[in-house]
Amino acid sequence: MIGILDYGAGNMHSVEKAIKKLGYPSIRIEDGTCTEEIDQLILPGVGHAEQAMIQLEERGLIPYIQRKVEEGIPLLGICLGMQLLLEKSDEGNTQGLGLLKGTVPYFDETKLKVPHMGWNEVKDAKQHFLLKDLPEASDFYFVHSYFAAPISSDDIIGLTDYGDEFASAIGNDYVMGVQFHPEKSGEAGLKLLDNFCRYAKKKVTSC
Template sequence: MIGIVDYGRGNLRSVEKALAKVGFEAKIMTTPRDLPLVDGVILPGVGAFADAMEALQRGEWIEPIIGFAGSGRPFLGICLGMQVLFEFGEEHGEHAGLGLLAGRVVKFPPGGKVPHMGWNNVNLVQPSRLLEGIPDQAYFYFVHSFYALPANQRDIIGTSDYGVVFPALVGKDNVWGAQFHPEKSSPWGLQLLSNFGKLVSEYAALSSH
């Protein structure tokens, strides 16, 4: 079972529907007490970094999410949900993130139209189980004004270019983040969610023995 974190900052239903479309059941979780009931988690998000962290704090999600990620179970952040995986965000001053990935989230440089909104191709930097069956330069749908600057280049799985080359997909061990919206990026977005679902099923099968 895949849990989708409901902290008032995400497009939950479209993620749930996209997972159903590729054959995976999801549970929208309104409390951290649901975390032990699921084998993988998706953290969606739209809006501002500080607001997201405040909402996670208010819902008492932060420590349980960090604990879940530390357990080895598959974890995927989407858009703002990817950005809060990092240590700091620079939107409206510096704010602490979840710190699951080293680095910070910064604003696009002046000159380009912000937010970056629309379809962009993703350059695959290194192989990942999340990208199985997805070709290099596949297009995904983005909506964001900030982007991640990982401290470790090895955490960058795929990049995109919007006046500056930025990480479109990041990951370390069992924690991944997609700057784009896979739930709005069919068919390749659905393939990515299907790959994530398979990883969750594998973990569930292994942990049941």
């Protein structure tokens, strides 16, 4: 069962629809009282980081997410959902979930058109299972003004060039995120979501 975290994000329905198209059962998780057994979690996101964190807090989803990650449940953040995985965002000077080390700075609009919008290439940086069986460089759909800056290069899964290279996919085997919208990225996006649902397995922890 795929748990999709529902805190009012604008791309909630399209993510849900994509998972259904792939044939995986899913459930909306609207607050921290959910007791449903799940295999993976998806944190979608469109909007403002500060407001998103407020909604997550009000719904009791922050401790829920932290608890599930501690239990070893794999988590995928999408767009704003990816940015919230990090420690701090420049958008509203917002504290994130801190599940990955790093920050979320704003693009330099003196050099670039902001937001970064449209199709762009994602290059495989570490042969992570999220990009399994995709070309070494695949096009995905982006809409964002802020970007992830993980502290460790080991947390970079995919790279995209927009003036300079930035991390467009980040994480490890259990907490990961993509800056682009796989649910709006055609067959490549569906393949990435299928890879997450198929290969992201619960982390086995010893007592």
